[in-house]
Structure formats: structure tokens, C-alpha cells
Amino acid sequence: MNLWQKKVRQYNINNIDSLDVNLLNCGNITDEGVEQLVLKLNEHFTDLRRLKLDFNRCYNITDKTLIVIGNEVSKNAKNLEKLELVFIACDKISDEGLKPFFSHASPILHNFKSLEFNFKFCSKITDEGIKQLSTNISENTPNLLILTLFFEKTFHVTNQGLKHLSQCLSDKLTKIEEFSLDLFKCEEISNEGLDYLTESLGKGMKNLRKLHLSFTECWRITDASLNKLAIAIVTNLLKLEELVLYFRWCVKITNDGLKELAVRVSQHPGKLQSIYFDFQECHYITRETKEFVKDTFSFVKDFTLA
Numbered sequence: 017m018n019l020w021q022k023k024v025r026q027y028n029i030n031n032i033d034s035l036d037v038n039l040l041n042c043g044n045i046t047d048e049g050v051e052q053l054v055l056k057l058n059e060h061f062t063d064l065r066r067l068k069l070d071f072n073r074c075y076n077i078t079d080k081t082l083i084v085i086g087n088e089v090s091k092n093a094k095n096l097e098k099l100e101l102v103f104i105a106c107d108k109i110s111d112e113g114l115k116p117f118f119s120h121a122s123p124i125l126h127n128f129k130s131l132e133f134n135f136k137f138c139s140k141i142t143d144e145g146i147k148q149l150s151t152n153i154s155e156n157t158p159n160l161l162i163l164t165l166f167f168e169k170t171f172h173v174t175n176q177g178l179k180h181l182s183q184c185l186s187d188k189l190t191k192i193e194e195f196s197l198d199l200f201k202c203e204e205i206s207n208e209g210l211d212y213l214t215e216s217l218g219k220g221m222k223n224l225r226k227l228h229l230s231f232t233e234c235w236r237i238t239d240a241s242l243n244k245l246a247i248a249i250v251t252n253l254l255k256l257e258e259l260v261l262y263f264r265w266c267v268k269i270t271n272d273g274l275k276e277l278a279v280r281v282s283q284h285p286g287k288l289q290s291i292y293f294d295f296q297e298c299h300y301i302t303r304e305t306k307e308f309v310k311d312t313f314s315f316v317k318d319f320t321l322a
Contacts, residue, residue: 034066041073047080054088061093066130068100077106079113086120098130098162103138110140111148118152125156132164136198141170143177154184161193168200168230175209182212186219193255195221196228200262206236210245217248224253230262232294237266239273246280258290263298264322270300278309290318 037053039045050071061067069085071077082101089096103109118125131153135141146167153160165181167173178199185192197213199205210231217224227249231237242263249256259281263269274295281291291313295301306321313319 032060033063035060035064036068036070038068038070039072039074040070042071043073043075045071045074046076047078047084050074050077050081051084051088054084058088058092061089061091061096063095064093065095066098066100067093067096068102070100070102071106072102072104074103074106076108077103078108079110079116082109082113082117083120086117090121090124094124095127096124097127099128100130100132100134100164102132102134104134104166105137107137107139109135109138111142111145114145114148114152118148118156122152122156125152126158128157128160130162130164131157131160132162132166134164134166135170136166136168138170139172141167142172143174143180146173146177147180150181150184154188158188159191160189161191163189163192163194164196166198167202168198170202171204173199173202174204175206175212178205178209179212182216185213185216185221188220190220191223192221193223194226195224196226198228198230199232199234200230201233203233203235205231205234207238207241210234210237210241214241214244214248217245218252222252223255225255226258227253227256228258228260231266232262233265234263235265235267237263238268239270239276242269242273243276243280246277250280250284253284254286256284257287259288260292262294264294265297266295267297267299269295269298271302271305274298274301274305274309278312282312282315289316291316292320292322294322296322 067089071081085101133149153163249259309321
């Protein structure tokens with residue numbers, strides 16, 4: 017009996033509907049170890065509705081782990097509705113693993129209501145990976161309500177990656193109610209990329225209730241695209257209740273950009289109840305402008321400006 021079999025037998029995990037597997041900092045875990053674990057857990061997946069697999073800093077796993085997960089989970093987890101996969105700093109995970117993952121997982125994707133992929137610090141994830149990810153999600157998850165994507169410091173993600181993602185969001189993912197996208201320090205992202213995303217907000221994502229966007233240290237972004245984003249939020253996202261925007265260290269954004277954002281968003285005609293803005297280290301934004309923004313949103317109970 018191997019280590020995983022002993023652990024699984026130690027705990028009664030029959031008939032569970034939610035499972036978290038946390039392998040944070042298990043740097044010696046390999047693809048073979050993950051395969052043993054997933055194979056042993058597979059028999060308990062029948063009633064599972066939510067599954068989180070956290071491989072944060074499991075440096076030795078590769079695309080083979082992605083493929084094994086897609087293959088094995090699809091066999092028994094027929095009722096799965098929420099999947100969270102965390103590959104922070106798993107630098108051997110690449111674009112090449114995404115296509116076979118979705119190919120194997122396709123039989124159960126139509127049930128999914130919530131998906132999260134965390135590829136922070138995965139340097140081998142590029143625009144092609146985002147294309148694979150967004151295409152497969154849009155074609156196979158018609159009932160998806162929540163989509164969360166982390167690409168922090170995936171330095172090869174550019175405007176083209178955002179173009180692929182935005183096209184899929186516009187065309188097919190029209191039921192989404194909560195969307196989170198983290199592009200922290202993806203320094204190739206510019207106004208062009210943000211504009212692609214803004215267009216998708218205008219076309220297909222009109223059911224959004226929560227929108228979280230992080231463009232921290234995407235230093236190429238300027239007031240012009242921030243203004244377009246504000247217009248799209250007010251004009252098209254009429255069901256929006258929660259808005260979180262990170263533009264920290266976006267050093268080309270000025271007082272005018274932040275003021276325009278505040279004035280426009282304050283005129284949102286819907287039920288916008290919670291707002292969080294982060295414009296720290298934007299050197300052309302003054303304390304006076306931040307006070308103006310706070311006053312503008314004084315009627316919002318849950319408002320924060322960092």
C-alpha cells in the first residue's frame with residue numbers, strides 16, 4: 017500500500033460532494049505521485065460537485081499532471097460543477113498540456129458552473145495557451161456562471177492572448193455572472209489588450225454581477241483605455257453589483273483618467289453596491305484627485321480607494 021492509499025484509507029471520504037487537495041510547497045511531488053493520488057481518489061468522485069487541486073510550488077510536475085487530471089476526473093465525476101486548479105510557480109506546466117486536458121475532460125465540462133485556473137508565475141503559458149483555454153471553455157461550458165483566471169507574471173501573455181479570450185467571452189459565454197482576470201505584471205499588455213476586453217463587456221457579458229480585473233504593473237495602459245472601460249461598465253453591465261479594479265503602478269494613468277472613471281461609474285444606473293479601486297504608485301495621480309474620487313462615491317456604502 018503506497019502513501020496515498022494509506023492517507024485516503026485513513027479518512028472516510030465516501031459520499032462527499034466537496035474536496036480540497038492542498039499540496040502547497042510539496043516540491044518533491046512528481047507526475048507519478050499525482051497520478052497515484054488521483055487514481056486512488058477517483059473511486060470517490062461519484063458524488064463530487066466541487067473539486068480543488070492546489071499544486072502551488074510543486075515544481076516538478078509537468079503537463080502530464082494536467083492530462084491525468086482531465087482523464088481521471090472525467091471518468092467518475094459526472095456531477096462535478098466547480099473545478100479549481102492551482103499551478104502557481106509550476107514552471108513545467110505549458111500550453112501543450114491544455115489541449116489534451118480539455119480533450120479528456122470534455123464529457124463533463126457541460127455541467128460546469130464555476131471554473132478557476134491559476135497559472136501565476138507559469139512562464140511557459142503564452143497567448144497560445146490562453147487561446148486553447150478560452151476556446152475550449154467557450155465551446156464546452158454552456159452553463160458556466162463563474163470564471164476566474166490568474167496569469168500573474170506569465171510574461172509571454174500579450175494583447176493577442178486577450179484578443180482570443182475576449183472573442184470567446186463575447187460570442188458564447190453570455191451566462192457568466194462573475195468574472196475575475198489577473199494580469200499582474202504582464203508587461204506586454206497595453207491599451208490594445210484592455211480595449212479587446214472592454215469590447216467583450218459590451219457584447220456578451222451583460223449578465224455580470226461581479227467584475228474583478230487586475231492590470232497591476234501593466235504600465236503601457238493609459239487614460240484613453242480606462243475611459244473606454246468606464247463607459248462599457250456603465251452602458252452595458254447594468255446588473256453589476258461588485259467592481260474591483262487594480263491599476264497599481266500603471267504609471268501612464270493620470271488625474272484625468274481616474275476622475276473620468278469615477279464620474280462615469282458613479283452614474284451607473286443599476287445596483288452597484290461594492291467598489292474597490294487600487295491606483296497606488298500611479299505617479300501622476302495626486303492626493304487631491306483621490307479625495308475627489310472618495311467624495312464622488314460617498315453614497316456607496318462599500319467603497320475603497322487604495
